[in-house]
Amino acid sequence: MKSSVIVFPGSNCDRDIAVALEKLQFKNKMVWHKETSLPKSDLIVIPGGFSYGDYLRSGAIAGKSLIIDEVIKAANSGCLVLGICNGFQILTETGLLKGTLLRNKNLRFINRDVNIKVINNQTKFSSKYKSNQILKINIAHNEGNYFTNSKHLDQLKKDNLIAFKYCDENGNVNESSNPNGALENIAGIYNTKKNILGMMPHPERMVDDIISNTDGINLFSGLIN
Amino acid sequence: MGKQFQLNSKKNKLRFSVTVTLKKDVLDPQGKVVQNTLLNLGMSNLKNIRQGKFFEIEIDETDQIIAKKKVEEMCQKLLVNLIIEDYKINILK
Numbered sequence: 001m002k003s004s005v006i007v008f009p010g011s012n013c014d015r016d017i018a019v020a021l022e023k024l025q026f027k028n029k030m031v032w033h034k035e036t037s038l039p040k041s042d043l044i045v046i047p048g049g050f051s052y053g054d055y056l057r058s059g060a061i062a063g064k065s066l067i068i069d070e071v072i073k074a075a076n077s078g079c080l081v082l083g084i085c086n087g088f089q090i091l092t093e094t095g096l097l098k099g100t101l102l103r104n105k106n107l108r109f110i111n112r113d114v115n116i117k118v119i120n121n122q123t124k125f126s127s128k129y130k131s132n133q134i135l136k137i138n139i140a141h142n143e144g145n146y147f148t149n150s151k152h153l154d155q156l157k158k159d160n161l162i163a164f165k166y167c168d169e170n171g172n173v174n175e176s177s178n179p180n181g182a183l184e185n186i187a188g189i190y191n192t193k194k195n196i197l198g199m200m201p202h203p204e205r206m207v208d209d210i211i212s213n214t215d216g217i218n219l220f221s222g223l224i225n
Numbered sequence: 226m227g228k229q230f231q232l233n234s235k236k237n238k239l240r241f242s243v244t245v246t247l248k249k250d251v252l253d254p255q256g257k258v259v260q261n262t263l264l265n266l267g268m269s270n271l272k273n274i275r276q277g278k279f280f281e282i283e284i285d286e287t288d289q290i291i292a293k294k295k296v297e298e299m300c301q302k303l304l305v306n307l308i309i310e311d312y313k314i315n316i317l318k
Contacts, residue, residue, distance in 0.1 A: 057306055064303060093306075100308045107254050147251065147309060181252070 001224050003028045004041040006071065008062045013048035013084065013204065020204040021045070024220045033065040043080045043223055044071055046087030048140070048202060058101060058143045059086060063093030072096060080124060080223065081196040085141055088188070088198035097191055097198045099148030104141070105181025111140040113212070114179050116164040116187045116201055117171055123194045126163065128218035134171050135164075135215040137201035139179060139187075144200040146182040146189070156189060163188035163197055239284045239292040240317035243300060246277035251309045280304060281317070289316065 003026040007014045014030065021028045021043075029039045038044070051062035062068070068090075075081045075096050083091035091097040104110060113136050118129040129135070148156070156162050164187040168177040178185045180200075188199030203216030247253045256276040263271050282299070286292040296314050305312045 056303070060303065060306070098308075100306055102251070102309065103254055105252070105254060107258060149308065 001026050001043065002039070002041050003043040003045060004031045004039055005029070005045045005047055006031050006033060006067055007047070008033045008049070008051035008065065010051045010053055011047050011049035011086070013086075013202065016202075017045050017047045017084065017204040020207045020216070020220060023207060024217070024224060026220070026224070031067060033062065033067050035067050036070065038067070038070045038074060041074065041079060043082065044074060046071070046081070046083040046090050047204075048085030048087060051086055051090065054143075057089075057093070059089030059091075059093040062086075062090045068094055075191075075196055078193070078195055082125070083196075083198040084202055084204065085139075085144075085200055088200055089143060091196065091198045096196050097189060098152050099146060099183075099189070101141075101143045101200070102145040102147050102181075103143050104145050104179075109140075109142045110144070110179050111138070112179075113138050114201065115167050115169050115171075115177065117167040117173065119162045119165055120160045120190070122160070123163070123190060123197070124223060125190075125197045125219055126222065128222035132171060134167060134169065136206070136213055137203060137215055138205045138212065139201050141180070141200055144180040144182065146186045146200070148183065153183065155192075156186075159192060161190045161192065161194070162186055163190055164199060164201065237285050237287050239286055239289060241282045241284065241293070241296045242315045242317050243280040243282060243296065243304060244277055244313045244315070245280070245300075245305050245310050246275055246312075248309055248311055 003021050089101045092100050118133045121129045121131045165173050165185040166178050166187050167173045173185045203219045206212050206216030256274045260274040284292040300312050
């Protein structure tokens, strides 16, 4: 399984995701944003961070970078694409995923471990999780408040495109378990073909018991098979 | 030569301003905080504040219609997130 991690000026989770991928036997390559071709990849990861210092809007400048045309082409031909945190913001700016990430409702940068619930476990990314499984995953963002129009929200629900929702430790999805004000507690979504996943929580930070937990491993190990 | 180029470019220059604001139904938490702070400062008749962005753009072009179209394209392609933001283009003298 070959993976590529796209690196922008200001990316800061690129090495974390590379460590996670290599731990799970991916043959990974780092790809600088000025490249105009991608190595052959089964998975492309757009990592977290603050690409271009979040200038203009989070992900806006990275979403127009040179390598992005290649990412869009690969995504449209079925390649798996995972955007984490700033990567999710970048994917919405490219149009590969619909909706956008607004400033957190409480106006604070939030960095803590939260509970999320697996809503759809029928995709390549989530097949190793149980339906409604509760995971403890770290979030670290200032703009994680997912927003989209009501038509798209209906489509997300109808086509089962909501990947994860914020919940409490018992799995209750409500306002008090919503860290950032995201619409219907949405923490991650798929595109209609379900080969693109964008999520605010950081599964790559949850692959080792020594520093956190291993709740993120199944997301990557599911892709290997 | 350099001087003449400068003169020409001044002559050809059209200036625009673009104001970008969040759409009405999108929550503007920054605007709310600014509003609350102004209320705390005693601005009791303050009714509503929405925070936005402002761009000043110079276009090397003499035709106002063509130049405005270019600015329109800039808004659509990069400056504005059309899902959550509205924009207004004004010509500056």
